[in-house]
Amino acid sequence: MGNKGEALRQKIIAAADELFYQQGYENTSFSDIADVVGISRGNFYYHFKSKDEILNAVIDARIAGIEAMLDEWDEKFADPLQRLYCYIDMLLRAQEEIRFHGCPIGSLCTELAKTSHAMLNDANKMFTVFRDWLMVQLKLLGVEKNVKKIAMHFIARVQGIVTVTNAFEDKEFLQQEVRQLKKWLDSEVALSGSSSRQP
Amino acid sequence: MGNKGEALRQKIIAAADELFYQQGYENTSFSDIADVVGISRGNFYYHFKSKDEILNAVIDARIAGIEAMLDEWDEKFADPLQRLYCYIDMLLRAQEEIRFHGCPIGSLCTELAKTSHAMLNDANKMFTVFRDWLMVQLKLLGVEKNVKKIAMHFIARVQGIVTVTNAFEDKEFLQQEVRQLKKWLDSEVALSGSSSRQP
């Protein structure tokens, strides 16, 4: 069966995923990926017809990864507020990578927008997955008005922190902003969804 | 003297500035710039020894442009709060460009970080110019504590708005966030009058 081929395909996607994050999409060549996986360039075209096809597979894999992570968080934390803290703390857990490579989603979207790449509309779905999950948590906390706007605002706040952290390679800024973002979340929940919760 | 040569040099910088913003640095070739300016590729190396040298000149030009703009704002508005509103409204004035190309500073820093380019440390000075100006305005408004942190937070908020606007090509999100950012500024200034609080 195509078991061996499928396994290699997954290895290629994983390697491309990491390289696209660290070096950017355009700046990563077939040779770069082939070197990491340990195969020849030519073999590539047996698994992917074009570079765009790899990008598409990477985006799909990332979306699947995000969904799996959010499912895990849902299981791990019964309290939606703890889930949202977990989302914010993601910045701390990944601070070393963020410092040097930014956000895998944000930086990819920024690059695709610059190159007028048609796949921007697929890449930004990674944001949408987070947004929809955020909306669910906010609603569970009793937030009823402007839920979508608050979720989008949440994402933008995170993106701003990451962009500046990356530009200055400054982890302390990130840590400071994480504390502030948690306070904002507390006040947002306290203001909008006061009824059903206690501190 | 070298008046003619200097004029062409400035035209090259201006063209490179715009192309770097619209297409990104790595994605812009010498031919692209030469075509816009209307000169031959070879002529380039009379004015700039390397592509990095053009990038350096563009960054210097942008910093000078930002400083000139801020001086203009200082003259135009006597009230520091009006100046800060003017800063926020920059998002509205440039919303069409932001939608498709993001922030000239943020997207350049993001790209340079991806390619591990040494000039990231020069590019992020563009942020610093804004930050220092923001600090001056905040102090004039009576903010005494955490002025630097508030200024950096301000910049991060703007960057987040731009990144998400660009990723979704959504101007309405930008407009919504501008209103919210002004409210945040109002509250931040109002709170600072008496005793200070942690940002």
Place this chain on the structure above:
DNA sequence: CAGATTATAGGATGATCGCCCTACAATCTC
């Protein structure tokens, strides 16, 4: 085992890139 399918390797191709080099035109200096 024979033949078909799947998987891998790596050279060839054409395009593009940053950059170098030389020839030539324009301008300035004395």
Place this chain on the structure above:
DNA sequence: GAGATTGTAGGGCGATCATCCTATAATCTG
């Protein structure tokens, strides 16, 4: 106006890139 300096043009070089093509090796099927 002769010579020096400054500015411009464009061909060429070596490297890299995405992609194509063909030759095999590995594996499966009957």
